[in-house]
Amino acid sequence: MAPKIGDSNCVKFNNSKKVRIIGKIRGFSDKESETLTQNSKPWITVKKPHENGASEKYTLFLDTQPSSHKDGYELDYFYEQDEEIGQIYSREIKPLILEAFDGRNASIIALGAKGSGKTYTIQGSQEKPGLAAMAMSEILSKAKELGKSVCVSLYELTHDNAYDLLNPMRPAVQVCVKSISEFHSIYFSQGSSQNTQKVPTDQPRNHKGLMVHISSENDELKPNVVNKINFVDLAGYEDPRKSSRDGIRDGITAAENNRINKSLYAILSVVSAINANEARVPYRESKLTRILQDSLGGSSHILLLTCLNPSFCQDSLSSISLVSRSCRITKQVLTDSTNRNQSSAKVKVQSSLKFGKTMSASLSLKKQIDHSQLLSGKKGSCILKGRKLFDEEKKVHPMQLKCQSEDASTQKCKILPNLALVVPPFSLEEAPQDKDISGCSPLEPTKDLNSQEPESQSKLQETLLPSPPDDNATIPTNTDDSSHSGIYHTEAYPGINSVPNALLHFEAASTCEENNTLHKKDDSSPPLSERIREISNNLKSLCASTPLRIKMPDEAVAQCSSQVSYNDIVDPKTPVLELKTASYCSPRDTFSNRSSRLKNSLVQEYLNFLNSANKEELKSLKGIGEKRATYILELREESPEPFKDLDDLQEIGLSTKQIKGMMKQVAGELFN
Numbered sequence: 001m002a003p004k005i006g007d008s009n010c011v012k013f014n015n016s017k018k019v020r021i022i023g024k025i026r027g028f029s030d031k032e033s034e035t036l037t038q039n040s041k042p043w044i045t046v047k048k049p050h051e052n053g054a055s056e057k058y059t060l061f062l063d064t065q066p067s068s069h070k071d072g073y074e075l076d077y078f079y080e081q082d083e084e085i086g087q088i089y090s091r092e093i094k095p096l097i098l099e100a101f102d103g104r105n106a107s108i109i110a111l112g113a114k115g116s117g118k119t120y121t122i123q124g125s126q127e128k129p130g131l132a133a134m135a136m137s138e139i140l141s142k143a144k145e146l147g148k149s150v151c152v153s154l155y156e157l158t159h160d161n162a163y164d165l166l167n168p169m170r171p172a173v174q175v176c177v178k179s180i181s182e183f184h185s186i187y188f189s190q191g192s193s194q195n196t197q198k199v200p201t202d203q204p205r206n207h208k209g210l211m212v213h214i215s216s217e218n219d220e221l222k223p224n225v226v227n228k229i230n231f232v233d234l235a236g237y238e239d240p241r242k243s244s245r246d247g248i249r250d251g252i253t254a255a256e257n258n259r260i261n262k263s264l265y266a267i268l269s270v271v272s273a274i275n276a277n278e279a280r281v282p283y284r285e286s287k288l289t290r291i292l293q294d295s296l297g298g299s300s301h302i303l304l305l306t307c308l309n310p311s312f313c314q315d316s317l318s319s320i321s322l323v324s325r326s327c328r329i330t331k332q333v334l335t336d337s338t339n340r341n342q343s344s345a346k347v348k349v350q351s352s353l354k355f356g357k358t359m360s361a362s363l364s365l366k367k368q369i370d371h372s373q374l375l376s377g378k379k380g381s382c383i384l385k386g387r388k389l390f391d392e393e394k395k396v397h398p399m400q401l402k403c404q405s406e407d408a409s410t411q412k413c414k415i416l417p418n419l420a421l422v423v424p425p426f427s428l429e430e431a432p433q434d435k436d437i438s439g440c441s442p443l444e445p446t447k448d449l450n451s452q453e454p455e456s457q458s459k460l461q462e463t464l465l466p467s468p469p470d471d472n473a474t475i476p477t478n479t480d481d482s483s484h485s486g487i488y489h490t491e492a493y494p495g496i497n498s499v500p501n502a503l504l505h506f507e508a509a510s511t512c513e514e515n516n517t518l519h520k521k522d523d524s525s526p527p528l529s530e531r532i533r534e535i536s537n538n539l540k541s542l543c544a545s546t547p548l549r550i551k552m553p554d555e556a557v558a559q560c561s562s563q564v565s566y567n568d569i570v571d572p573k574t575p576v577l578e579l580k581t582a583s584y585c586s587p588r589d590t591f592s593n594r595s596s597r598l599k600n601s602l603v604q605e606y607l608n609f610l611n612s613a614n615k616e617e618l619k620s621l622k623g624i625g626e627k628r629a630t631y632i633l634e635l636r637e638e639s640p641e642p643f644k645d646l647d648d649l650q651e652i653g654l655s656t657k658q659i660k661g662m663m664k665q666v667a668g669e670l671f672n
């Protein structure tokens with residue numbers, strides 16, 4: 001029986017804490033209980049806050065955790081094996097229901113290794129309902145009391161395509177639910193009853209979501225306001241390196257596993273960015289994060305529930321490691337990323353000056369940085385590392401320098417117009433017009449996409465996906481403004497008509513990106529020397545190519561010359577890309593532009609190599625011996641691509657001088 005709202009042990013979310021990360025070790029199944037011996041020892045030890053000194057966190061210690069995590073994994077709360085789902089419900093979910101009726105969206109996301117109890121906890125069964133079913137009971141009775149209506153959507157993400165479980169072949173379905181028995185018949189009979197359909201897939205691992213829409217169509221004061229609570233049962237995390245020789249594990253190919261893991265990393269990157277209050281939240285990196293966007297960003301609350309297997313499980317260890325990083329970053333990582341933003345802005349200013357333009361930019365940020373603390377203390381460096389591992393986009397692109405904070409009025413943010421020779425990432429609206437910079441034509445979806453994107457999916461996405469004007473901004477959820485509510489009407493968001501196209505474009509781009517990743521992950525990746533040769537050849541073709549020039553809109557350039565205040569900021573505009581074959585560029589300029597591009601691609605190849613090479617290949621590099629190679633593999637276990645820029649090599653104990661030396665050697669090999 002679900003507890004009633006009003007219990008005293010509810011967790012109180014507040015505005016500054018949008019993300020709460022909890023853990024649950026699942027109970028033994030009957031079969032497991034039979035095989036337990038008296039000598040079976042728990043593999044997880046938990047330190048509660050009062051045993052943890054000043055920390056308010058729970059710390060988990062797991063058997064065989066890597067030395068890089070000897071301090072354990074921090075979580076906001078931890079539910080023991082014998083604690084019931086009802087306890088999680090009363091403490092964690094009830095406050096979110098109250099908030100949803102108050103206008104705040106919420107996402108409850110369960111992740112963990114395969115068999116860690118995610119489905120049991122989120123969905124459960126008719127006999128033992130999970131969190132979603134318990135919540136529905138409460139939501140329905142509260143909706144009745146307040147005269148609101150409740151609809152649900154059930155979807156599944158397979159091969160990164162979204163299917164509506166209520167009818168995968170038709171446009172997205174929202175089914176109005178009036179009673180809990182009606183809900184049970186929909187929810188617990190997925191794929192078997194006439195109400196629900198089997199998704200046309202052979203995929204045993206997929207993400208499943210329940211989206212509950214609470215709308216106030218009968219409410220005269222706030223008509224058409226919709227708020228959402230999402231329950232997401234993510235596919236189980238599986239270490240990408242544990243596939244069998246033929247690349248298949250549990251019926252899943254290595255490529256598919258990478259794709260699934262990529263969407264898990266994407267959701268953690270989003271949570272991590274929101275947790276750190278970062279200006280850019282990478283919603284666009286997976287379809288799931290797009291679907292959940294308006295229930296993750298803005299004032300929404302996120303509850304990340306990490307499910308753990310009761311017996312030793314390497315995948316559980318890896319998943320807690322991934323999650324703990326999103327949890328730890330709040331304070332230190334904000335300063336770290338802030339620091340990066342600042343230095344990145346400085347670099348851009350300097351490079352602009354080099355190009356002879358006058359610019360001014362400054363960032364006034366809420367949190368001040370104690371850089372020495374970050375770099376000196378061991379913990380600091382560990383946190384720095386953790387953040388780096390999730391920092392998908394190290395350099396803040398000036399076009400993305402949009403300050404977002406709870407108290408915007410106290411902040412000053414300046415847009416730094418861009419003169420760097422970097423083509424900015426396109427926004428969804430701009431995508432179709434933009435030149436393709438990734439090597440894939442945005443207007444030509446891949447064959448795979450054509451074959452796997454039936455019209456019904458686009459329609460589903462049209463309904464499920466919010467259509468924010470900008471990937472960089474989180475969507476505010478405001479009960480007083482229907483345009484910000486869960487359901488996006490085309491009148492409110494004129495851009496929504498372009499979503500299916502834009503989505504295709506997004507997919508095409510991400511498919512390319514994925515192909516690159518797969519290429520990187522390929523065990524048979526060529527050794528560094530071969531890659532260097534490849535770069536050398538690329539250089540030749542690069543030299544033969546047409547120079548790219550980026551033209552700034554006049555008004556933006558004009559703004560550069562004077563100080564810009566927060567209020568003056570105009571929406572950044574994508575610079576016009578011009579292909580000028582006839583324009584004059586001095587040979588020296590051409591040479592330095594091209595050699596700096598060559599340098600960048602060489603560095604990138606080197607990092608790719610570090611992110612994918614095996615131990616022996618790593619040891620063939622100058623400065624990397626047995627110990628460092630092992631540590632690199634350990635880092636890769638925690639994150640698929642731990643090295644995103646050269647500074648990250650400091651994590652493996654290399655000094656700036658050593659890193660330079662390594663790169664010189666690599667570059668020198670080009671001429672051997």
Ligand SMILES: Nc1ncnc2c1ncn2[C@@H]1O[C@H](COP(=O)(O)OP(=O)(O)OP(=O)(O)O)[C@@H](O)[C@H]1O
Nearest residue numbers: 026027028029113114115116117118119120235236
């Ligand atoms: N608290 C619990 N008590 C007893 N049995 C449990 C508990 N939680 C999960 N189980 C059992 O453990 C098994 C795995 O659980 P479940 O299917 O929920 O895992 P999962 O994480 O969703 O797995 P997958 O990633 O494969 O979907 C099931 O047989 C389930 O009944």
